[in-house]
Amino acid sequence: MEITLMISEKTFARGYSSFWTQNTPWLTDYVSFLNKGSIERMFKPMVSLDETKYRSINNSAAFIDFKQKRIGEELELSKIIEITSDNLKHLPRNGLETYILDEVNNSTIKEQSKRLISTYSGKKLIFEPQFGGCGIIANCQGDLLYENVLCEIKAGERNIQSxxxxxxxVYCALNWLSDEKIEIEKIEIFNPRQGIYWNSTLINLMENISTLPMEDFFEEIGHFLYITSEEFEL
Incomplete structure (x- = not known):
């Protein structure tokens, strides 16, 4: 029996440096340029009083709270934490065993949710858009989609990373390779904790990070994922 080892889109994005170096040779310099002052500051950085080990919980809870309020099904924060705990329980060192919804964590969640609501007010949002897997990458989902913009929410205490x-x-490539494409022309990143926002058309981004046109780059991702999946077959 043949078994293909599968990875997540995040694993592919954070690893496989030879592929990314070859196909996006200017990405590191581009991100450095962004972080030196080319990112919009929508809010002042939050004073993060919550403990580091609880930030993934608070960040996830804030997104769920934002989602519930936008779809008109507002929940008590205690219920939000229950949902968050269920989502994060499979992750190592998740901090769930000692987490308490105290005043600090409560206010952190509410402020991030408030910033998300303000930033995406008036936009017709699709939460957690789905993308079919390809090669070694399993099916996955993004954070937000509105109009033709795919958004990723990153709430760490950091700048944008490559x-x-x-x-x-990767999401855009999976979409491009799909038989049922969603129209995506722009991508953006918003960090409610840091208050930073970045947005770019895909065409402009590719001109800044690669020698390949957008369509060719997406095809390269698909080809690489299929070739690698064949190498991983057991």
Missing amino acids: SDIKQLL
């Missing part, structure tokens, strides 16, 4: 943009490019 892997953030790679992750969005």
Whole structure:
């Protein structure tokens, strides 16, 4: 029996450096340029009083709270934490065993949710758009889609990273390779904790990070994923 080892889109975005170096040779310099002052500051950075080990919980809870309020099914934060815990329980070192919804965590969740609501007010949102797998990458989902813009929410206490943009490019490639394409012309990243926002058309981004046209780059991703899946077959 043949078994193909599968990876997530995040694993591909954070690893496989030889592929990314060959096909996006200017990405590192581009991200450095962005972080030196070319990113929009929509809010002041939050004073992060929540403990580091609880930030993934608070960040996830804030997104769920934002989603529930936007779809008109607002929930108590205690229920939001229950849903968050169920989503994160499979992750190592998730901090769930000692987490308490105290005043600090409560206010952190509410402020991030408030910023998300403000930023995406008036936009017709599709939450968690689905993308079919390809080769070694399993089926996956993004964060937000509106009009022709694919958005990723990153709430770490950090600037934009190359892997953030790679992750969005993987979603776009999977979409491009799909038989049922969604129209995606732009990608964006919003960090409610840091208050930073970045948006670019795919065409302009590719001109800044690669010698390949957008369509050729997406085809290269598909080819690489299929070739690698064949190498991984057991």
